[in-house]
Amino acid sequence: MAVWDVLGKRTADDDWTLVGGITAPDADMALVLARETHFRHKEGVAYAVRRRGEPELCVADYEASVIGGVTDHSYRRQEAYAGVGGRMRKAAERLAAEGRSIDRPRPPGHRAAAED
Numbered sequence: 001m002a003v004w005d006v007l008g009k010r011t012a013d014d015d016w017t018l019v020g021g022i023t024a025p026d027a028d029m030a031l032v033l034a035r036e037t038h039f040r041h042k043e044g045v046a047y048a049v050r051r052r053g054e055p056e057l058c059v060a061d062y063e064a065s066v067i068g069g070v071t072d073h074s075y076r077r078q079e080a081y082a083g084v085g086g087r088m089r090k091a092a093e094r095l096a097a098e099g100r101s102i103d104r105p106r107p108p109g110h111r112a113a114a115e116d
Contacts, residue, residue, distance in 0.1 A: 003052040004030040006037075008044040016048060016057070027051075027058040035060065041077075 001023045007016040020038050024030035030049040039047055048059040074080040095101050 004049040006034040007048045009046040031060050
């Protein structure tokens with residue numbers, strides 16, 4: 001299988017920058033693999049592959065908004081959890097106001113049960 005250099009642009013005005021390499025049988029598969037391995041978190045606005053040792057670039061024809069996938073994977077990054085504690089506290093207060101809160105202590109965990 002051929003080795004392909006993966007090049008990317010962080011912004012539309014940037015020059016192509018080498019960001020890594022992959023192995024793939026052809027340019028189409030190299031573009032797919034490059035997108036999934038190097039640009040899945042929206043790290044840039046454009047990417048291309050080039051067979052190692054050759055000057056010709058194969059530029060991906062995806063729009064910048066599609067690079068990184070169309071599925072929201074923000075749960076994989078820490079900033080996606082900002083404010084979770086506050087939302088949980090508000091939900092607990094609302095349930096307590098409705099009389100649906102748990103007023104007993106938590107049962108012991110499996111380690112506490114093993115120590116007895």
